[in-house]
Amino acid sequence: MEKKHLTKQVDPKFFKEHQEKLYQALEDKHTTIEMMDQEDPLNSKMVLNMGPQHPATHGVLRLVLQLNGELIEKAKLDIGYLHRGVEKIAENKTYQEFMPYTDRMDYLSPYSNNVALCTAVEKIANVEVPERAHYIRMIGCELARISSHLLWLGTMIMDAGAVSFFIWTFREREKLYDIFDNIGGHRFTISHARIGGVANDLTDDALRMIKEFVNDFPQELKDFHGLLDRNRIFFDRNREVGKLTPERALEIGATGPTLRASGYAYDIRDFAPYARYDEVDFEIPTRLEGDNLARYYVRMEEMQESIRIIEQCLDKLPKGPVRTNNAKQAYPSKDEVYYSMEGMIHDFMMTDTGICPPEGAESYHAVEGPKGELGYYIQSDGTGHPWRLKINSPSFKNLQALEDMLDGEMVADTVVIIGGVDPVMGEADK
Amino acid sequence: MDLELSETLQQTVDKLSENFPDGFIGVYQSTGDTFVQIEGDSIVEVCKYLKNQLHYIYLNDIFGIDRFTSEGRFEVAYHLISLRERERLFLKVRLPEQDPVLESVTDIWKSASWMEREVYDMFGVTFTNHPDFRRIFMPEDYEYFPMRKEFPLLGIPGSIELPSSTPDTE
Numbered sequence: 098m099e100k101k102h103l104t105k106q107v108d109p110k111f112f113k114e115h116q117e118k119l120y121q122a123l124e125d126k127h128t129t130i131e132m133m134d135q136e137d138p139l140n141s142k143m144v145l146n147m148g149p150q151h152p153a154t155h156g157v158l159r160l161v162l163q164l165n166g167e168l169i170e171k172a173k174l175d176i177g178y179l180h181r182g183v184e185k186i187a188e189n190k191t192y193q194e195f196m197p198y199t200d201r202m203d204y205l206s207p208y209s210n211n212v213a214l215c216t217a218v219e220k221i222a223n224v225e226v227p228e229r230a231h232y233i234r235m236i237g238c239e240l241a242r243i244s245s246h247l248l249w250l251g252t253m254i255m256d257a258g259a260v261s262f263f264i265w266t267f268r269e270r271e272k273l274y275d276i277f278d279n280i281g282g283h284r285f286t287i288s289h290a291r292i293g294g295v296a297n298d299l300t301d302d303a304l305r306m307i308k309e310f311v312n313d314f315p316q317e318l319k320d321f322h323g324l325l326d327r328n329r330i331f332f333d334r335n336r337e338v339g340k341l342t343p344e345r346a347l348e349i350g351a352t353g354p355t356l357r358a359s360g361y362a363y364d365i366r367d368f369a370p371y372a373r374y375d376e377v378d379f380e381i382p383t384r385l386e387g388d389n390l391a392r393y394y395v396r397m398e399e400m401q402e403s404i405r406i407i408e409q410c411l412d413k414l415p416k417g418p419v420r421t422n423n424a425k426q427a428y429p430s431k432d433e434v435y436y437s438m439e440g441m442i443h444d445f446m447m448t449d450t451g452i453c454p455p456e457g458a459e460s461y462h463a464v465e466g467p468k469g470e471l472g473y474y475i476q477s478d479g480t481g482h483p484w485r486l487k488i489n490s491p492s493f494k495n496l497q498a499l500e501d502m503l504d505g506e507m508v509a510d511t512v513v514i515i516g517g518v519d520p521v522m523g524e525a526d527k
Numbered sequence: 528m529d530l531e532l533s534e535t536l537q538q539t540v541d542k543l544s545e546n547f548p549d550g551f552i553g554v555y556q557s558t559g560d561t562f563v564q565i566e567g568d569s570i571v572e573v574c575k576y577l578k579n580q581l582h583y584i585y586l587n588d589i590f591g592i593d594r595f596t597s598e599g600r601f602e603v604a605y606h607l608i609s610l611r612e613r614e615r616l617f618l619k620v621r622l623p624e625q626d627p628v629l630e631s632v633t634d635i636w637k638s639a640s641w642m643e644r645e646v647y648d649m650f651g652v653t654f655t656n657h658p659d660f661r662r663i664f665m666p667e668d669y670e671y672f673p674m675r676k677e678f679p680l681l682g683i684p685g686s687i688e689l690p691s692s693t694p695d696t697e
Contacts, residue, residue, distance in 0.1 A: 112668050114667040115667035118661050122659050122661060177665060184674060220559070347584060347585055349638050350586060350637075363585075368613060369615075460558035460559065461560050461606070461615070472587075485592045487588070487590040489590075494641075497641045501637070
């Protein structure tokens with residue numbers, strides 16, 4: 098009998114060439130296994146398209162799975178549905194103008210994205226950041242990490258079958274949104290960091306709310322642990338699912354909690370400390386199992402560590418300015434802009450030309466975002482616009498690991514594995 | 528320019544220039560990061576050597592740079608990490624404007640697969656020996672390489688016309 102070809106069975110309606118190539122790629126994956134396959138008398142093989150509009154894919158991720166019964170023989174991922182070309186946009190904007198776009202990359206933790214861009218620009222343009230701004234940024238980043246991990250927790254457990262959990266984690270996220278609202282004036286896309294510091298100081302109200310949150314959250318975390326750690330259903334759905342051995346995790350380029358759950362304590366906060374992470378005390382949670390349960394433990398412990406870091410930051414929070422006072426490098430404060438001529442000129446210059454790093458300078462700077470290493474490579478041509486800005490996004494790399502991970506899993510576990518890897522398409526597709 | 532290389536990076540650079548006299552072009556530093564320039568032909572050997580001998584086991588990123596109007600227009604940068612020595616190293620390869628081709632490093636690091644596809648998708652640099660060479664963000668039917676400098680920010684030449692931004696002057 099002639100072997101059935103996938104590409105002949107499907108008749109794509111849009112982007113014909115793209116679809117055909119994608120199915121061809123699926124057919125060609127692990128061709129050695131394919132050759133051993135005999136005909137399929139029971140007709141148990143099928144190709145399942147999951148997404149891009151599927152609630153469990155956390156955005157617009159498309160998976161093409163070849164199934165044998167309930168087993169995923171091989172999988173291909175199709176990404177790019179949210180590609181907005183932010184790197185291209187960056188080349189046509191000043192550094193500060195580009196910053197709000199980073200909010201929309203990993204939209205679950207906008208604060209870390211802002212800080213990532215600002216620290217990268219500060220590195221290439223050699224900008225000094227006041228001490229207090231460093232600590233405010235650290236507080237913001239850790240709050241963003243908790244916010245992102247809470248969303249992961251809610252959705253991952255919803256993927257595993259418990260819907261009510263989602264509501265509980267969102268109750269906590271709501272508090273975080275209120276805090277961010279108080280810090281920077283926006284709930285979601287905060288854009289609080291500025292090149293050379295942050296936009297404004299923490300208000301007393303914000304400080305009180307952060308302290309309250311830091312006080313109450315460990316108890317919530319304990320309750321979450323209490324609900325899940327001895328939960329038979331949760332355990333069975335996650336243990337030995339989506340396994341990624343240490344060697345494979347490194348080989349396939351996993352990053353963040355996915356890599357740490359496979360045994361490598363690779364964390365930028367420790368590998369190349371930025372802000373003032375070298376002055377606070379924290380652990381890097383790691384696990385050796387590399388399955389979904391290990392990722393759960395790593396992220397839960399990370400939230401615990403984040404609380405510890407915020408507590409230390411609040412203790413150490415020094416007094417002083419929150420933005421550098423050099424008008425060539427950062428926006429002047431609004432007081433200056435409204436009441437002095439120089440202030441207004443400087444504000445105009447910063448908006449019009451912006452900060453100009455030296456010509457030919459190149460630099461790479463990364464922060465540890467909630468999803469993993471989030472780095473910005475910037476190449477300057479001496480003007481206010483970057484010549485090249487490359488975003489090293491963790492979700493992109495983790496999705497590649499996901500493609501590798503899915504082979505040989507059960508189709509019912511797909512959503513749990515996606516949940517465990519926790520990709521954000523806004524960031525992966527750039 | 529004086530280099531301020533750490534001990535391990537100095538060793539890496541020395542060993543590279545020793546073992547690859549033909550492939551090694553030079554090394555430079557910029558704002559604390561170290562960039563090693565090598566010839567395109569030797570990329571696979573150099574990467575193999577770096578991974579197996581010098582323990583750069585983690586490939587963090589591969590990205591393209593368009594050096595529009597410069598000789599050797601395209602540049603592909605490899606961002607490697609040695610977890611043991613806690614060092615970052617950037618390898619850079621320059622490619623001509625006409626028909627930029629490089630050999631794929633997917634045999635050395637599997638993670639290179641998507642990264643190389645991204646470079647191809649955005650800049651049109653072709654990688655040989657790649658197991659699954661397709662575009663990654665843009666659909667296969669797309670004819671352009673959007674990160675090239677001549678690609679406009681708004682409106683594709685020959686595509687549907689953009690609405691007039693100054694309606695009064697028609």
